[in-house]
Amino acid sequence: MSFELRIEHLSKTYPNGVKALQDVSLTIPGGMFGLLGPNGAGKSTLMRMLATLQEPDEGTIRLGELDIVRQKEAVRETLGYLPQDFGVYRNVAADKLLEHFAILEGITHRGERKAVVEALLRQTNLWEVRKQKLGGYSGGMRQRFGIAIALLGNPKLLIVDEPTAGLDPAERVRFLNLLSELGENSVVILSTHIVEDVSELCTRMAIINKGRILLEAEPLPAVAEMQGRVWERVVAREELPAIERDYDLLSTKLLSGRTLVRVCSDSQPSPAFHAVEPDLQDVYFSVMNGHYARRGNVLQVAR
């Protein structure tokens, strides 16, 4: 697909000295791309830059032929953006506001606009409550309304920043399905701190922390890379410090009073450990803990 997002040497330092992004380079082809990282990793800064709302200090972002920093106007014509945290005009009905945004998105034909608005409201399951003032919407409903706006105009680049945070499980599934379907013919970038969001849907992903990209990969090969290196055992709580000291601990989980630990090791660390199938969470933790990065600075897996 020729429509490709290319981020090169992007840096951003806030006036208070926080280095939000440091020399970030990424290439994002069509399909769904997951940006995984803890809170404060720089995800939202990157997402806002992609959404034309912030300017990098250095570096370039290109969407196909478009320069996102310089050609904001053109980018916005193909852009859909769902911010991490947003409000709505409280005293406007949902359908009225969505129609307003449809006009802003350039859908000027009345009939087509009505059709799109209706379809989106149905899609986001807000059709029944379309006449309600947005002030009365719950957090989840508001989130879905935001999605409806983001999807107006059939964006080529869709940026969704932590979209599943406020959704209940059913809504989350529904929403992610929607996103993956959109990813079939556009670039969808999903930032999240929930590993499952990425593992279930994304064709490509990156892990970001402290403003740096730690891993850029396809989820399945990344997981495959860990094959045979993830081990698990159940320990008593007081044994935990020792394990932490002796092994590359990936994660711990409480299991009926005892603790299940997963460690990363090229060989079986001790007989008490047994091998398990790695998953993306293991990849994430090992990248975050720096175990995954031993073989290179920024990892390019199965590129």
Place this chain on the structure above:
Amino acid sequence: MTKTWEVFRFELGFQMSRVSTRIYFALFLSLALLMSFAIYMDARHDGYFFNAPIVTSLITIITSMVSLLVTSGVAGDAATRDGQVRIDSLLYTTPLRKASYLAGRFLGAFAVTALLLLAVPLGLLLATRVPGIDPAALGPLHVEAYLTSYFLFALPNAFLATAVLFSLATISRSAVTAYAGAAVLFFSAFITEGFIGAKLGKWGLAKLLDPLGYTPLHALWMSFNTLQKNTLLIPLDQTLLSNRLLWIGVAIAVLAIAHLRFRFAYATGGRTWRRTAVSEETPAIRWTGLTIPAARRVFGPATRLRQMRAVAMRSFRELVMSKAWLLVPLTAILFVSTAAEVLEVELGTPGAATTARVAEVLAAGELARMIAILIAISAGELVWRERDARMNAIADVTPVPEWLSFLGKFLALGLMLALTEAIFLASGVGVQWMMGFAPLVDLGLYVKTLFGFQLIGFLLFAALAMVIHVLVNQKYVANVLAILAYVALQMARELGVEHNLLLYGGAPEWTYSQMNGFGPQLTAWGWFTFYWSGWALLFGVVTYLFWMRGEERGLRTRLAFARRRLTRGPAAAGALALAIIAGAGGFVFYNTNVLNRYSTDAEQEEWRAEYERRYGRYASLPQPLLAATKLRVDFQPQRGSAEIRGSYRLENRSNTAIDTIHLVTSPSVETSGVTFDRPSRVTLHDQDFAYRIYSLGKPIQPGESVHVNFAVRHAPRGFTNRGRSDAVVGNGSWIQHRAEQAHGARQWLPFVGYQTSRELSNPGARRKLGLRERKDIPPLEDVAARSDPRGREKIALETIIGTDAEQTGVAPGELRRTWSENGRRYFHYITDAPITNSYAIYSARYAVQRAKWRDVDIEILHHPAHTRNLGRMLQSVRASLDYHTRHYSPYPHRQLRLVEYPSTGRGLGLTSFPGLIEYSEAFALVRPEDDARKIDFPFAVMGHEMGHQWWGHQLMPALVEGAPVLSESLAWYSAMMVIEETHGREHLMRLVDIMRSEFLAPHMTAEVPLMRTFDRFDAYRVGPFAMYAMRESVGEEQVNAALRTMLAKYDPARTPFPTTLDLYRELRAVTPPAKHALLKDLFEEITFWNLRTKKAHARPAGNGTYRLTLEIDAEKLKGNALGRERPVPMHDTIVVAAFDAAGKTIYRQEHPIRSGAQTITITVPGAPARAGLDPDHALLDRRPEDNDVATGFSPSPAG
């Protein structure tokens, strides 16, 4: 309690740490300094201390009114911030009690406001330390004054405002409501003073009801003279104390209500009583696949237009649905319900509801001020709309260019203003319809005034408000800045900035007269406004360049954005703006400063000072006096120009020969062709100061005359900073000559000799410019002044007026001939008896109403449509001629003309010249028939002007203290007699009651005795009542005899001229010795009576008679120059009267009354219903309503 403290501490800390708080502090500080500076100029001018205690309090109170804006921000924020940053759900679940939460937040906001207001005393103190201050304007430091100001005004006001605004915002959960509340509080001060006080005359109530205490303080200010201002602290009297306590009480009550209404729970949308409960259904998990139909997206000009419409309409809807906008319809309703009062003229007489007048009120100061505030706040709401809703990230990524968002929102603001004007228009039509003026509704005129002048002015301000909001990028701070900008523009004149090219939106005021339409100001207004529209366009470009989009708020980034946005389009618009500014500005400047002479107020003062410095030494140089004037006046109404050729006959009435003649010409015309009928040469011709000296080849011997010819040309070029001269206009030209006042735009003729009236009179201004101190008015004892004939000569006047064929020219005297020549009409007037050297000349398309009184021809020259009050005026003229000729002296002329002239506003503007009385359009249109009090106002006022045909024109007072008593007081007194004779005593009493009610309005209490007064209030109110009291006491014929003697003794052609001393002597001559004390009380001293009948009790005494017992209380007070009053023992004879149930007088007798409580028992010939002392209120009593009471009865005869 600790929790309250915790919340309080947090709130205070949070607010104090904000940048905006510091900016507000700086703003208050500079506002106090600025106002101090403005007052300083005024104080220095008027001779009081600019740091006088009352000034300190006034500035404090005005700043605290302005601070309402900040308070609404602080309080609104404190009340709604939690909801806005969505921490509310978190907060409401902490174990925090509602009361602690609210109390903490409120106290925090209050403390912030209180601390901010400390900037005011600080600023005021700083102002006194500015180097270079005139020590004469700086009074001693009164620490108490600052403490009183802060603790009596600033702090309680902050408490009230914070309480009300915090509660409003808390209950409505919207900060905008706080703004609306602030506006209501702000304007209530003006409503209480302007309406309840000034209009309804209920000053006691007004002083109590003013929530911010402005009315009582301002009333005090009005009643203070210079000495009081400089020495007195604000007295914490009952009035002020009850006002303050009442409103602190209200504040507490409001807080209690807020506490009750506030629900400590997550705010759901909608209003509490119509909450939209939205069901939270679980969506189907089944995924149906993406089924969004493809929609075409087009980005062409048509789309831009559609998007602009969408942005504009959505924003417009938001604006007019906001609570702040409710002010507009509310104001319209308020206007409709109070229009009758607003349109009243003097003495509460119903005024005309013509379209021009109604539109003028709608466009007037208070309403415009309110709209300006609305514009500033609305601009902020528009600029911040997305960010306030936290929807900015979503809106900012839509493919809509910045210019479109900006223009769309500006359009919304324009639509809101247009809707506002439409509502005002509708309310104006409603008012006219209600008041029976429906046939006079002129929609075209409404559109021109409201949608033309006013809307354009508002749009200019809207552009300024927008650019401030976008550049400052801090909503509350920008609100305050925008409003301050508006206030500063309003105050600019006081601060010494006068040129309209420097005052954003400034232009000469538009005026409208029924006779002459918009007149000559339109062109000037248009050019100035075009010039300012260039600035507005420039502001628009700047607004676009700095329009906020995205998350980058740093100054450097915004500058970079601006540079990037400065592409060809905006650059072209900016260039166009600059071209307009330069082009129109240049043209305006050429008109105001090159074609015409531009001078500031200060420069004009300096001009007058220099005039005095240069030529003051000629003030007492003997000069010939004017004996006759011949004029040929040629009006060119369509061109706005005129030419006069004239000649004076000057007589040497001194006893020395005169060989030089000084001529003082008018700066507003070109004077040329000065020739004498004997050899002469110019020895001095000072163009700048319009002063010329001619040496005569042969001196004028005593008793000899000389003729001087001159030509005067008035041809205004272009326009000035104040517009164009409206002396000669299409319809309704008029010029004047007034001996006592040698400066004025309509006074074109040369004066002979140095003119003292051109000197600066204000003592402060004189001191400032280093002129010697002089008494404004010579003292009563100044014998030389009493005999000064200058300006008091009697002349013969011959006038030929040439004007357009369809116009009538009017001048004093008999119309000898009228003819047509070359398509123009000419009128030749000659006076039939000498007149004072004050007259006016008119030309307009007049209709004439003619009548006769004996051999006197009466003519009313009026605008054809203005026939409403002709009958009343005519009746008044006849009745006055009747009464005055019968009691005083013959009327010296064979004609009397009343002439209407074009005017705007509600000023009545009547002036009496010998044989000619001019009146304004507003007077022509008053509606006495709609006066519920049944007072024939036109009759009364015309009667007063008719009185001047005797008192002023025949009896010409010396220009010393007390002079206006001989003209104004006597003219009102004799008018009262005419009213009584024509309309009866009841009618007169009704009028007198109304006139007396003005005593209750704040006015200077520190006075000089009537004999020495020069005060307007004394002359028009106190004087006539004193004369009336004398008449009640000694009889009408006696008083009239005294006045007759005055006229007979003082032939106006001879000096010395009469003074109040002579009036006093003549009145004394007709007063029995027992009443001499009263005469002294009334004229020589300042005396108030406090007469009260506590109880009246009657019992039958047989034969239908009753024994009536009155329990009374009497007090007599003497005032002094400081306004202090002290009781004196009273030994007066005062009328005791009783009335039956029908209101008929059944007893009226003078009784000796002493000070204190006493009882009077009298026998009356019928059943008394009311009884009491001085029922006609002849004596000055500030509580006249308790003079008499209803009578109580005993059932059986006295046993």
